[in-house]
Amino acid sequence: MTAPLLELAGLTVDITTEDGGTRTLLDGIDLSLAPGEALGLVGESGSGKSMTMRAVTRLLPRGAAVSGAVRYDGAEVLAMDAGALRRYRDREVGLVFQDPRAHVNPTRRIGAFLIEALVRNRGVGKREALARAAAVLAEVGIDDPQRRLRQYPHEVSGGMLQRVMIASVLLAEPRLILADEPTTALDVTIQREVVGILDRLRRERGMGMVFITHDLDLALAVCGRVAVMYAGRIVELRSADTLHERAAHPYTLGLLGSRPSIDERAQRLTAIPGRPVSAFESGPGCAFAPRCGFATAQCETTPPALAEFDDGLVRCSRVEEIHAARTEATA
């Protein structure tokens, strides 16, 4: 196996609240991403997906305490000084945000937004930078790039602006893209287009990508491996090919079961009972136990470890039994 591009080891983020208490947002995340690989990070709101991404770029809220390691290409990101951090953010990683409208300075033209990094951080001439920006806009499927460059963010649609966002990431030519729910704010047809563009360009340029979404199917479609997160921990890490058929964690099974199906008509969708909890709300045992149909008394008290199962990793103490029961049922 080649050396990983990005490696998270025991990444833990605690945040001190105003009343002086500590809340754990991420609890011992271990992940690695090979160069050119696409990894999906799936989970409900508050499961720590975005926090993981923010930790990778050291974009954490005030008062957050980080422990563990974030290694990019062998370098420890958490220990970088200001200069190294800026170089790393500028050249190595690119972020695609969920809501492009909020993440672009509304008072500057799209052209100015796109070329700023090139001109300021790379010393590219303005004319040359604009030409490159126009070329990349064409690449993400935007017609008449010259006109778009002169427009303000509020003059274009959300889908268009998200493509502009992707273009800005591509211009920096990073080796790692972090896409944080890049299509959640868009409607479904545009969503397909944007994901397609992201996927195609990633393959063409051999960039690594962490794709964060709450849409399991979307993650399975664009990623080689998928990590399912719950309450600040990874509960299942599997290759996308096998996750569908051989999901093992009860939470993943719940997610898969809650999707509408094309073949079966008019059935009520199965929901996971209860509501998602954050890492700091969970008890001493398995965080999913209160909502889990398979939970036993032991699940409530003893936290399960992330253990190898099938071709991946699963965090469930009853995984063998559940798997056996399921195979029996289908056989």
Added chain:
Amino acid sequence: MNRTKKLWQRANTTLGRSGMLAGGFLLVVLLAAVLAPLVAPADPNQSSLLDSYAGPSGAHLLGADGIGRDLLSRLIFGARTSLLGPALVVGVSLLLGIPLALLASWYGGWVDGVIARVFDLVYALPGLLLAVLTVALFGPGLTPAVVALSIAYIPFLARIVRAAARQQRVSPYVDALAVQGFGVLRITVRHILRNIVPVVVGQAAIAFGYALLDLASLSYLGLAVQAPTPDWGVMVSDSDALLKGYWLQVLAPGVLIVLTVLALTVVGARISGEKPPGYLRRRRPAGAALKDRAENDRTPVGAAA
């Protein structure tokens, strides 16, 4: 031609009717000050005892003062010192206040705490008192008065800048810029400051008015601009003329001070996005009310997230 028209339209929508009127007045005053030697009918310091307390006439449009100096010319030349002083005060305060405010808003935490408390402390000192104290220490003159007022005006400007910048600081686009690899200076100056320019300019215009008033007060007390330099504040203090019944001598510069301050306040408020109060707005047919409300709901650029 087209460009001028566009500029006019833009100014019109930003300032509104009262703002345009105020702006026009300020423009006239400014032009008079700059072109004083060209537009003033006479030398402001040329005395002629024959014309002592002459009433308005063809020779002296507004009359002449106790030693026969042309009043209109003194008003026009007086605009120079009367505007230069406040301009310096506001300029220096902004120069010192903006970096401090940006620093406080960017780093937050204890940095913000210390800077904000220092602002509060200076804010609590009356500017005039500080100026009088400085003059007592360094002697009367425009320079000590301007220096003292500049310091006193820092919080007035910087507190607003800090608040507006803080609002920008927590906007997602600032985070996005940070992960693009831009440094503090770039983000705060080229993005945050740029986006709050309307707020800064508006507040600066209001501060300019106050500073003009303060300097006029100091000149009136004989602590800032010294006779015979023409200055509105000094002219208002010409109690001799008042006692002898030549009220125009005192009234004219007084009215100019009031009008200039008023105009600055109006323009400042419009630029920072404040809508004119209802009684200044034209009465409109009932159908226009809806459109009006939509307009009121609009947030000014500076306040947009």
